Amino acid sequence: MDATDKAILLLLQKNGKITIKEIAERLNLTTTPIFERVKKLEREGFITSYKAIVDRKKVNLQLIIFCNVTLNLHQTDFLKKFEKDIQQFPEVVECYHVAGMFDYLIKIYAKNMEEYQQFLSNKLASLENISKVQSSFVMTEVKTLSHLPL
Amino acid sequence: MDATDKAILLLLQKNGKITIKEIAERLNLTTTPIFERVKKLEREGFITSYKAIVDRKKVNLQLIIFCNVTLNLHQTDFLKKFEKDIQQFPEVVECYHVAGMFDYLIKIYAKNMEEYQQFLSNKLASLENISKVQSSFVMTEVKTLSHLPL
DNA sequence: GATAAATAAAGAATATAATTCTTTATAAAT
DNA sequence: ATTTATAAAGAATTATATTCTTTATTTATC
Numbered sequence: 001m002d003a004t005d006k007a008i009l010l011l012l013q014k015n016g017k018i019t020i021k022e023i024a025e026r027l028n029l030t031t032t033p034i035f036e037r038v039k040k041l042e043r044e045g046f047i048t049s050y051k052a053i054v055d056r057k058k059v060n061l062q063l064i065i066f067c068n069v070t071l072n073l074h075q076t077d078f079l080k081k082f083e084k085d086i087q088q089f090p091e092v093v094e095c096y097h098v099a100g101m102f103d104y105l106i107k108i109y110a111k112n113m114e115e116y117q118q119f120l121s122n123k124l125a126s127l128e129n130i131s132k133v134q135s136s137f138v139m140t141e142v143k144t145l146s147h148l149p150l
Numbered sequence: 151m152d153a154t155d156k157a158i159l160l161l162l163q164k165n166g167k168i169t170i171k172e173i174a175e176r177l178n179l180t181t182t183p184i185f186e187r188v189k190k191l192e193r194e195g196f197i198t199s200y201k202a203i204v205d206r207k208k209v210n211l212q213l214i215i216f217c218n219v220t221l222n223l224h225q226t227d228f229l230k231k232f233e234k235d236i237q238q239f240p241e242v243v244e245c246y247h248v249a250g251m252f253d254y255l256i257k258i259y260a261k262n263m264e265e266y267q268q269f270l271s272n273k274l275a276s277l278e279n280i281s282k283v284q285s286s287f288v289m290t291e292v293k294t295l296s297h298l299p300l
Numbered sequence: 301g302a303t304a305a306a307t308a309a310a311g312a313a314t315a316t317a318a319t320t321c322t323t324t325a326t327a328a329a330t
Numbered sequence: 331a332t333t334t335a336t337a338a339a340g341a342a343t344t345a346t347a348t349t350c351t352t353t354a355t356t357t358a359t360c
Contacts, residue, residue, distance in 0.1 A: 012202035016166050019317060033338050049203045052162035054298050058196045061298060066248065066255055083292045090299035098216065100286030105216055109299060136250030142233045148204050148211060149240035149259060169346065183309050
């Protein structure tokens, strides 16, 4: 992991479709070393995957909600059960077990408020073991870095 | 946006490096229609970009912290100022203006606790207008969908 | 119901990029 | 100084993306 590898990661994080040729030009090298370095970064797990980023509004997911969840019971079995249940819901795009004021932080994408209400009433709230749910509705996405600060 | 487009988006979200040829095979079509549909999805903004996903632990970002921030003053100017300041910090990978118990939710990546403490003391807390900061430390990433639920 | 227009897909041909292989340079070690 | 290892260069090959032309399918109009 030298400076060249880091530069490659930065370029690929910004644009996963950048060609080996173009990386080579930018870093003043030929395609072979770049090709081999990229393959090594993939092989060694620095790059886990490549993904197309889809515009959520274009596919009608207008709402982002962060939900702080507090459980009643905190024995391992109950945590595992909750984590397994939450995985199933397609609305939940992220879920973190956190140490802090609440137990879990979950991020939800919904088409509209009705869909979110359905999720909350029929899905989340109907899990056993849920003690409290506190929702935060995203008004503006101030910063959304999809690349890591290397 | 028909069923084929949706299927293409699902495949590209999972694997941005999938070839036109392979998409074609999976959807029982030839490369031409797939190529043109992908270009259309890009042109019309459904696909905003392609990115390489980098393993944060591999690049030594061991901690994820969610930070709930409450401001003192909520006039437009003060909000804008805070939003501008928060953008500068490389540690902050996401920031949302939310309606709920707090004003802003920020997501932070840090190498270790010391780095986070430095960020909190020297950077975040030194912004004017900050009233309260409540940190939640991620213990486990239960679910991290990097693709939208289409 | 027949015809025309539009849309989508197929097939072939070309251009571009990825990948492999061989050679050369550079740096580190004995 | 000589060997060994590492990294990069250059050329050749393979695979994929891209373009162009043709064919099928659907939709609209008379």
